[in-house]
Amino acid sequence: MSLLEVKDLKVRVEEREILHGLSLTVNPGEVHAIMGPNGSGKSTLSHVIAGKPGYEVTGGEILFRGEDLLEMSPDQRAAKGVFLAFQYPVEIPGVTTMNFLRTALNAQRRARGESEFLVPDFLKKVRNVAASLNIPMDMLKRGVNVGFSGGEKKRNEILQMALFEPAVCILDEMDSGLDIDALRVAADGVNALRSPDRAMVVITHYQRLLNYIVPDFVHVMSKGRVVKSGGKELALELEASGYAQFEDAA
Amino acid sequence: MPAVQETVDRVRQIDVDQYRYGFETLIESDKAPKGLSEDTVRFISAKKNEPAWMLEWRLEAYRRWLTMTEPQWARVNYPKIDYQDLYYYSAPKPKKTVSSLDEIDPEILKTYEKLGIPLREVEVLEGVVRPEGQRKIAVDAVFDSVSVATTFQKELKAAGVIFMPISEAIREHPDLVQKYLGTVVPTSDNYFATLNSAVFSDGSFVYVPPGVRCPMELSTYFRINERNTGQFERTLIIADKGAYVSYLEGCTAPQRDENQLHAAVVELVTHDDAEIKYSTVQNWYPGNSEGKGGIYNFVTKRGDCRGNNSKISWTQVETGSAITWKYPSCILRGDNSRGEFYSIAISNGHQQVDSGTKMIHLGKNTTSRIISKGIAAGVSQNTYRGLVTAHRKATGARNFTACDSLLIGDKCGAHTVPYVEAKNSSALFEHEATTSKISEDVLFYCVQRGLSQEEAVGLVVNGFVKDVLQQLPMEFAVEAQKLISISLEGSVG
Numbered sequence: 070m071s072l073l074e075v076k077d078l079k080v081r082v083e084e085r086e087i088l089h090g091l092s093l094t095v096n097p098g099e100v101h102a103i104m105g106p107n108g109s110g111k112s113t114l115s116h117v118i119a120g121k122p123g124y125e126v127t128g129g130e131i132l133f134r135g136e137d138l139l140e141m142s143p144d145q146r147a148a149k150g151v152f153l154a155f156q157y158p159v160e161i162p163g164v165t166t167m168n169f170l171r172t173a174l175n176a177q178r179r180a181r182g183e184s185e186f187l188v189p190d191f192l193k194k195v196r197n198v199a200a201s202l203n204i205p206m207d208m209l210k211r212g213v214n215v216g217f218s219g220g221e222k223k224r225n226e227i228l229q230m231a232l233f234e235p236a237v238c239i240l241d242e243m244d245s246g247l248d249i250d251a252l253r254v255a256a257d258g259v260n261a262l263r264s265p266d267r268a269m270v271v272i273t274h275y276q277r278l279l280n281y282i283v284p285d286f287v288h289v290m291s292k293g294r295v296v297k298s299g300g301k302e303l304a305l306e307l308e309a310s311g312y313a314q315f316e317d318a319a
Numbered sequence: 320m321p322a323v324q325e326t327v328d329r330v331r332q333i334d335v336d337q338y339r340y341g342f343e344t345l346i347e348s349d350k351a352p353k354g355l356s357e358d359t360v361r362f363i364s365a366k367k368n369e370p371a372w373m374l375e376w377r378l379e380a381y382r383r384w385l386t387m388t389e390p391q392w393a394r395v396n397y398p399k400i401d402y403q404d405l406y407y408y409s410a411p412k413p414k415k416t417v418s419s420l421d422e423i424d425p426e427i428l429k430t431y432e433k434l435g436i437p438l439r440e441v442e443v444l445e446g447v448v449r450p451e452g453q454r455k456i457a458v459d460a461v462f463d464s465v466s467v468a469t470t471f472q473k474e475l476k477a478a479g480v481i482f483m484p485i486s487e488a489i490r491e492h493p494d495l496v497q498k499y500l501g502t503v504v505p506t507s508d509n510y511f512a513t514l515n516s517a518v519f520s521d522g523s524f525v526y527v528p529p530g531v532r533c534p535m536e537l538s539t540y541f542r543i544n545e546r547n548t549g550q551f552e553r554t555l556i557i558a559d560k561g562a563y564v565s566y567l568e569g570c571t572a573p574q575r576d577e578n579q580l581h582a583a584v585v586e587l588v589t590h591d592d593a594e595i596k597y598s599t600v601q602n603w604y605p606g607n608s609e610g611k612g613g614i615y616n617f618v619t620k621r622g623d624c625r626g627n628n629s630k631i632s633w634t635q636v637e638t639g640s641a642i643t644w645k646y647p648s649c650i651l652r653g654d655n656s657r658g659e660f661y662s663i664a665i666s667n668g669h670q671q672v673d674s675g676t677k678m679i680h681l682g683k684n685t686t687s688r689i690i691s692k693g694i695a696a697g698v699s700q701n702t703y704r705g706l707v708t709a710h711r712k713a714t715g716a717r718n719f720t721a722c723d724s725l726l727i728g729d730k731c732g733a734h735t736v737p738y739v740e741a742k743n744s745s746a747l748f749e750h751e752a753t754t755s756k757i758s759e760d761v762l763f764y765c766v767q768r769g770l771s772q773e774e775a776v777g778l779v780v781n782g783f784v785k786d787v788l789q790q791l792p793m794e795f796a797v798e799a800q801k802l803i804s805i806s807l808e809g810s811v812g
Contacts (some may be wrong), residue, residue, distance in 0.1 A: 119767050120766075121763050121767075122759065122763070123759075143763065143766040144766045144767075144769050144770060144771050147766070147767055147768055147769040152767075153767050155764065155767075158764065159758070159761045159764045161761060161764075161778070161779060161782055162782055162783070163781070163782025163783055163784075163785040164779070164781070164782035169768075172770065172774070172778060173768035173769045174769070176768075176769040176770050176771070176774060177768075177769035229768065233768070233769070
């Protein structure tokens, strides 16, 4: 059974259809890159998979391990193992990152019928993960993303990904706002999380990110559809010739 | 819809049960006749066996009240109150006694559990009386409220602290009461305070002698012993030179009262180098989902930093009542005195809050600090109203005010009405204010990480009020945090 299956998905925002029948199949262990110009519907896809309000699904379905994902609330999806790394992670003043991480992790565990982490065990786990991502513990005592640099925010997303151990990670424009060094650190963090059980969907404008996170498959989106799929070489082809060639295909 | 309401409805059902068990007749006989007249005032005074001077004081207030009109300036709406259609005195109701927690509605227990109140305290709060035979066993295993209260009383007595119902203090310490009562909130102060002066039922009296640091948070004692916070409470707390006391009123557990109108008066006095820390957790019945019923809470609270280097600090967590009209204030009379006001005011459903503080700088080099966090959800209206003023002789006065409002949903309102008056050029007043809305993006971020909508709102709001929560006595901070989440249940989605 596929891990994530998007079948002929049609999505509207208010009166406008953004996705016009999009299909995508993701198996465990695979890394898929979704590329496309602005407005092609990449972020809409990631939001609909995660369950963000404000989108109306008018056709098609999304299956997660064969279950109807669209029937689940966003927190249920998270507990099942769907993780979205945000393009612009939000700030939550007054809530320490540490508290946030523990509350979220325990909420997920509760939803799965697992026991909650006690503070000492949790601290140990966070310490290990943070060290591997080069995140100082002091950063975790600050409010969630409050005053974090762009790089710190993205590393905080990857920290959460590492802690929650999701089955599918969707990385929405992870490279936006990062300089080359910060990008490398973030990409290393993501690569460390690649595993035969886990799939990743990397959404990006630029081929640049794919030099660091090398995908198994590349899909080109245009005007709400996947217009071409291929191997990692497709990304290089795009880099050379641009998206224009696909505009007509769509 | 406020979630506590359901629980509160169930509490009401217990009251209905009391009626069925025949307690009602007993109550009737102890009620003053309906309406307010000199006779009502005399009735109340006689019930309390008060000395003549006290009755005179009440009557004077009553006559004054007749000449006054109800204030209209607050941003609250309610039908006209018919003061002749109310009862002004009824003896505390006997609670239906139960012999174990098994007899208490599981929903109520759930609320206590959510608040994290230990079961042994729930037994006390819910009036569990163990049968004689079991009681002995229980004393060791279960915290016995009576013996604890006695231990506390002994400890307080040894320290010289007077802590008793004000009705007793009027009889036992008339000199102290006469010296201080009405000196901070005069009988003529305002409509509701004057009404209170005429008909107040009971309340607390605390006197901490010079140089004494009260050996315990009076909250600890309070939680276990005093649940009969009445309709017209009157509290008077005096910290003599160099004394310190921390006092907490109220309870995080939902409270209901048959009387819709509440008008309390609290007076605090600090002498030289003394400090009073007064914390309130208010969770009265807020009314039902249509905005029917609920307590009208018209409170006058004021502290007088009478001595030099004295300090008064107000901390409040206001989550209940249909209407809250409340401005705990500080008169900074002594030189170098300091006033603080930390407030969390939450309104949900149809609740209306008009609350804030007054910092009146009279002495030299006086400082004050105001941190107000207003949270509005549902179709509620939440107003911060504050006054910071420096007298012309109050050289070197300093104030810092931070006033933040958070909106949840798009049908509620937050309003900020700050008055700032500096009558001398050396005063330095700072005012910061923000209004924000819990954004969909923040909520979505949290739920994407596995939190439910309600957990997400609770988390964000608790982050918002963190600075104020830290001011509460430790054991209440945790409960208050949970109370805030419970108060906001059902405010989204």
